[in-house]
Amino acid sequence: MDNAEKFLHIGVSALMAAQTDFDLRQKNYEGDQQLPYAPEGVSLEYHELRKQAIANWLQPAMDAPVQRMEAESISDEAGKTDTQAWQDWVAFDLETRQKVVYTQMMVQGRGVMSVSKTSAAGGVGVKACVENGRRVYLHPDPADPFEAQFAVKMWVENQRPASGLWVPTQAMGALGSKVVAVVYDAVECVRFEKPGTEGVGGWQRVASTPHGLGAIPFVEFGHNVDADNGTHTVIDQLIPMQNAINTIRFNTLLAMQFSAYRQRVATGYDPVLRDAQGEVVYVKDKQGNAIVGPDGQPVPQLRPSGRVGVDRLLVFPGSDTKVFDLDESNLQNYITVYTKFLTDLFSKAQTPPQYGIDRMANLSGDALAGAESTLTSLVNDLKREANSGMRKVLRLVDAARGEEPRNRRIEWSDTEPKSFSQIIDGVTKLIAADFPRRGAYDMLPGATPVKVDQWMDQWAAEQRDRASTLMLDQTTSDLGDSNVLQLPASGE
Template structure:
């Protein structure tokens, strides 16, 4: 069991690493929400137009991040040695609302490079653990040296009201701390600064209904990391990180297009060889006593101006070619699509009588991107399922789930006609109906309901028993002699 000093040391170290990660996480989240800072190609452009386009963003980051998440759907979890998904685990998944919260977690991993799953028992309901997806800005997991899977500690830190809270998860116990939130740094005396430093330190959080530290009955750290695009060395990568530079370029091109549209999108006429017109200044008697320049803006609004002079002539400047900007924007979006493996029809929005096969080919990169995430996220979800079994006290199931698998919805997008045709052909070569129903996209619960409905329909049909035997490969037995046989009809003798 760790001592108080050791627990506080771990909290301090993990918190510092979490603070270091927050810069990139907050930046990526800001760009996802369209709040990235607009960058300019020159100081002069920023000086004159910076305020005008400050809040503008042509947000492609959100499309890139959302495109794989909308195809990441968990349909169930299957333990090793089982032929169907675990219904008890699916009940825990549904009760905790993870069919919806998992989407939030996957989006957090795509933008923030990782997300976390926390599992803890509910004292009021031992059979129903509490499972939550956690954001990368609040959680961190520390691993054993040289390992990417063996967890040694985890920290969750968050703010609520006027206090910061921190919970340290260790294999044997759970420590809870809190401290006041410090708002701002004003000029203070050395004595008050020392008081602030003392207040900034974590203090054990005293709770009436549980001890601190609290024992961890699972025996392992109950938080699991779901990394996005991990590598053998270095940190996981966000899908948003590589999009930001091109997003800045696209926003700049739009700002320049808007400026050109305002200033140079119409033919401009200019008067050459003439002085600026002036108006005479009259005294009270109507005598000209001077001159004053005319209000140019008034003539620009009235669109009427008169010039005198024999050398005065009119010249014209052609309008700016704005299609140059739109062409560059389309090229930039095309680069963005290639770099992130996002289908062009997701970004450009142009479709011209594409066949189903052409659409599938266009989405191949996105499908592979989703399948990669299924692989890496699936490892974390499988470990979270193991933690659920440990929280329920089922060590046998927990051991089986170590080598189990996550059942994902199909990452490819097909029409119902295509999918039905493929399933009919698979049925023809012997694939079982239960497997075909799962391939169609039904959850394990829906598959069970479908099989029960099918059984009821067959029971209600007098021919169903023979059909069911033929489906199962059995031969109907002949009826015993004298039973279920129609009596011979009497044969009438022909009249003579």
């Protein structure tokens, strides 16, 4: 067995072993969560309440930091805007797909991107793609776990939509379905295929092709990595908390359904109808025969119980009959517990409470920034981790073009909440203090290099117009002074 086959079995086994955890995290993130516990044999009403109890708070907790991740430009080693790199960024459609990488970092602990050469008119093109971490395995180098020794990508081709019928693996292979796995090292990629969609054996080597990048063409974006480059996602700790919140909602719905209103109770009341001698009166058919119930006993006649109403009086026969009320449940206790559990979940996710609870209003810019300080720290960590991965991706793009790899970094948009009036006041004071105008404009919300260039051009045009107006006014004033008619003084 050569290295490619050995790497194939290691990678395929690792991908299959990770599927359960990957699917569990993804389903919980998407809201497909565990139903609250209910004992066996409960009614359909209970099952419907279990479904209604699911409230997916994991998705906003995971999306909150991702929504703050927005690249606005790419700078080179000298700190200047790299126009070519930004054009590549747009061409690779990373303006929208970058979110996929950051979301996988939050939910799965790792995002993955790949770089490859493509056939293009006039030469060799380059393609950078966002990958699904479920299908890509990067094996850490034993000497340096932060570098990959090899990579394996596995996917299914020609798989037909599920019909609900079980189909043997051999039959699926006969229908054209097959599994493809490609092993990558620093030099080449080796393609393996096998019919069907199950099992770990039966692989056949199909092709071997040099990829020409001089490095493994995959980049991992790890989140919360340890000293062995192992990733840790907080969603694993949030899933039990989400299940507890769903259980509290289920209990609240039960209380609302069955004990949220005052209940009237009667004890000692005998509903069975009796004759003057005290004998039970039974239900009879048209022929006068007593009707027998499922238990084989005659069915007794029952007195109708009193109907509650504002214009009715409840009267129950019997000397031992007692009527009283049961107080309704205090739903506020459920809401208090629910709010506390929800706050704990968002605190664990480093997400401000206003994302889950409507408890903040009319806050100043400083107060809002303080409330979001933990989220800001989390976003800064994500940006540093994403910058490291994007730098490697851009270096692979250089290698694919046959150029000398360069170091670049992502410049992020300022998406932190701030008071607009405070920003304008600060920018105005900076400009008045002879701070570079371009740098001051760059602090404005929504500022991008293109917008700043436009603002500078508009300011320069206004300055030219103002100077022209002043020059025209001065010229007119000078001409007016020289052509003043001097009238002779009185008596001359």
